[in-house]
Amino acid sequence: MATPAGPGARHHVPALHVHFTDTDALPFPTRSIARGDALYCAGEPLRSLYTVQSGCFKSVAAYPSANDDAVPHAQVTAFHLIDETLGLDGICTGHHESDAIALEDSVVRIMPVGILEPLCREYAPMQHALLAIMSAEIVRAARLALMLGTMPALVRVAAFLLDLSMRFDASGARPDTFDDVILPMTRADIGSYLGLELETVSRMLSKLQREGAISLHGRQLRIVDRTRLERIG
Amino acid sequence: MATPAGPGARHHVPALHVHFTDTDALPFPTRSIARGDALYCAGEPLRSLYTVQSGCFKSVAAYPSANDDAVPHAQVTAFHLIDETLGLDGICTGHHESDAIALEDSVVRIMPVGILEPLCREYAPMQHALLAIMSAEIVRAARLALMLGTMPALVRVAAFLLDLSMRFDASGARPDTFDDVILPMTRADIGSYLGLELETVSRMLSKLQREGAISLHGRQLRIVDRTRLERIG
DNA sequence: CGTCAGGTTGACCGCTCTCAATGCGGGTGG
DNA sequence: CCACCCGCATTGAGAGCGGTCAACCTGACG
Numbered sequence: 001m002a003t004p005a006g007p008g009a010r011h012h013v014p015a016l017h018v019h020f021t022d023t024d025a026l027p028f029p030t031r032s033i034a035r036g037d038a039l040y041c042a043g044e045p046l047r048s049l050y051t052v053q054s055g056c057f058k059s060v061a062a063y064p065s066a067n068d069d070a071v072p073h074a075q076v077t078a079f080h081l082i083d084e085t086l087g088l089d090g091i092c093t094g095h096h097e098s099d100a101i102a103l104e105d106s107v108v109r110i111m112p113v114g115i116l117e118p119l120c121r122e123y124a125p126m127q128h129a130l131l132a133i134m135s136a137e138i139v140r141a142a143r144l145a146l147m148l149g150t151m152p153a154l155v156r157v158a159a160f161l162l163d164l165s166m167r168f169d170a171s172g173a174r175p176d177t178f179d180d181v182i183l184p185m186t187r188a189d190i191g192s193y194l195g196l197e198l199e200t201v202s203r204m205l206s207k208l209q210r211e212g213a214i215s216l217h218g219r220q221l222r223i224v225d226r227t228r229l230e231r232i233g
Numbered sequence: 234m235a236t237p238a239g240p241g242a243r244h245h246v247p248a249l250h251v252h253f254t255d256t257d258a259l260p261f262p263t264r265s266i267a268r269g270d271a272l273y274c275a276g277e278p279l280r281s282l283y284t285v286q287s288g289c290f291k292s293v294a295a296y297p298s299a300n301d302d303a304v305p306h307a308q309v310t311a312f313h314l315i316d317e318t319l320g321l322d323g324i325c326t327g328h329h330e331s332d333a334i335a336l337e338d339s340v341v342r343i344m345p346v347g348i349l350e351p352l353c354r355e356y357a358p359m360q361h362a363l364l365a366i367m368s369a370e371i372v373r374a375a376r377l378a379l380m381l382g383t384m385p386a387l388v389r390v391a392a393f394l395l396d397l398s399m400r401f402d403a404s405g406a407r408p409d410t411f412d413d414v415i416l417p418m419t420r421a422d423i424g425s426y427l428g429l430e431l432e433t434v435s436r437m438l439s440k441l442q443r444e445g446a447i448s449l450h451g452r453q454l455r456i457v458d459r460t461r462l463e464r465i466g
Numbered sequence: 467c468g469t470c471a472g473g474t475t476g477a478c479c480g481c482t483c484t485c486a487a488t489g490c491g492g493g494t495g496g
Numbered sequence: 497c498c499a500c501c502c503g504c505a506t507t508g509a510g511a512g513c514g515g516t517c518a519a520c521c522t523g524a525c526g
Contacts, residue, residue, distance in 0.1 A: 061375060061376070061379055063376075063379055063383070073379070073383050073384075075378075075379045075382055075383055077375045077378060077379065078375075088368060088371055089368060089371050089372050089375060090368070091364050091365060091367075091368035092364075092365045092366075092368035092369035092371075092372060093368075093372075097372050097375070098375075117357065117360060117361065117364070118357075120353075120354070120360065121353075121354045121355075121357065121360060122354075124350065124351075124354065127350060127353065127354060127360075128350065130364075131324050131325075131350070131363075131367070132324060132325045133325075134324075134364070134367040134368065134371065135321060135322060135323070135324035135325035135326075135367065136325035137371050138321055138322050138325075138367065138370050138371055138374055139322050139325060139326075139330050141371055141374030141375050141377075141378055142294060142310045142311075142322060142330070142331075142374050143294070143296075144374075144378045145308075145310060145374055145377045145378040145381055145428075146294055146296060146306070146308045146310060148378055148381035148382045148428060149308055149381045149425075149426075149427070149428025150296070150306050150308055150428060151306075152481075152482090153481080153482070186503090186504065186505090187504075187505065187506095188504085192382075193382075194382070195378075195381060195382025195383065196482080196483095197482075197483060197484080198504090198505080199482090199483080199484085199505090199506080199507085200481095200482060200483075202505060202506055202507080203482095203506085203507080205505095205506095206506075206507085218490085218491085218504090218505080385513075385514090386513075386514065419471090419472065419473090420472075420473065420474095421472085429514075429515090430514075430515055430516080431472090431473080432473090432474080432475085432514090432515080432516085432517095433513095433514060433515075435473060435474055435475080436474085436475080436514090438474095439474075439475085451472090451473080451522085451523085
């Protein structure tokens with residue numbers, strides 16, 4: 001690897017979901033979404049990008065089975081925590097490519113696309129930030145693909161927990177300490193995201209707990225031995 | 234799926250690797266790369282984006298194993314055909330996240346990043362095109378992840394062949410008919426991209442041939458029964 | 467003609483999926 | 497307050513897909 005870095009080097013790009021710090025001053029409107037409701041659905045015309053102010057979302061991409069299965073494969077393609085941006089996948093077609101579902105009662109800041117492009121033409125830092133966010137999203141998706149293509153289940157789960165805890169910590173929104181996280185999604189969501197069945201996720205979590213890397217009660221997760229977890233993931 | 238579409242609907246976003254049509258008039262310089270050489274390597278500072286004028290590339294992402302394996306997992310994350318753009322993953326960090334290796338003797342058009350952002354601020358269509366390309370790359374990577382997470386080997390290989398043939402056709406560069414393609418990459422490259430071992434790729438190709446969907450001799454591929462292939466992939 | 471990279475095919479085994487049973491917690495209504 | 501239910505989670509047993517190892521084949525090239 002050409003980028004030298006210390007332990008935990010894999011995560012030297014922690015802010016994969018970058019946020020629009022420069023727009024904090026701008027009076028964008030907000031919108032509240034109840035747990036389980038959709039912020040937008042696949043196929044809808046793209047009206048805005050959204051930044052999570054509170055709560056949490058998952059992006060679900062549906063896959064039209066060629067031979068009209070009644071079960072058109074679907075997969076969670078991303079989780080979006082506080083300060084992270086949703087809707088980027090819709091820019092290319094002008095339509096959303098996935099559903100965005102709230103995992104908790106949530107609030108988002110609305111950035112209409114019609115305003116966004118002219119804004120970026122005026123403010124170079126804003127343009128740069130948008131490009132950086134999109135590029136980071138490309139990198140994030142590519143790493144996910146890499147993980148799904150090459151890593152065994154235990155490694156995927158461990159890496160997922162590390163990534164999630166870092167992002168929760170970055171958001172600074174939780175009273176949780178660095179090592180305490182409440183998982184906002186179900187085992188099925190995690191499994192879908194990682195390309196595993198929910199039973200496999202559960203088994204790997206149990207295994208990590210037996211090995212002393214984590215402790216968990218339901219969705220309450222504590223990272224007991226981060227070093228051990230990093231060695232695995 | 235909310236977007237209605239005819240057969241082959243999955244590929245209703247054929248131009249996943251969009252190209253800069255609006256810049257054709259601009260006198261960007263070009264560079265030639267010999268087969269097997271690197272256009273850039275991971276970790277290098279991002280100087281330019283590149284559009285393929287002739288030839289073909291693969292992007293290879295290296296993954297630093299936590300416990301310094303001598304074998305730091307690596308995976309092909311993309312193939313880049315004519316008119317498709319390389320280097321987008323480096324915008325977020327200012328450094329390339331992957332190696333770009335030429336699969337044939339190739340020529341690229343060079344677009345310095347220092348010029349790109351000011352240019353996009355002046356020309357709205359160009360800005361829009363760049364955002365569209367990056368968004369499309371996000372969608373492409375997410376779909377790859379989806380496929381690696383949910384599809385069995387035969388489906389992955391079939392979908393890959395369909396995707397590749399469409400992109401070759403879109404480039405219009407080959408004398409090949411729609412159904413004739415010369416695969417520029419090895420079985421190992423395909424396997425790495427699809428999260429499979431090269432033996433599995435070979436087996437799936439043989440199976441598709443036995444079933445009459447394709448015929449292949451080495452890297453010369455002919456799609457005999459596209460409908461059948463689409464039913465699988 | 468030998469060598470070597472790339473490709474094909476076979477046999478075996480392990481990881482993960484599948485199916486199924488059980489456990490757990492938080493609601494709601496009797 | 498308890499019974500019941502329902503979504504979610506855990507755990508086990510068995511099967512299958514794909515990884516692994518190995519042998520062999522093919523074609524290009526010196």
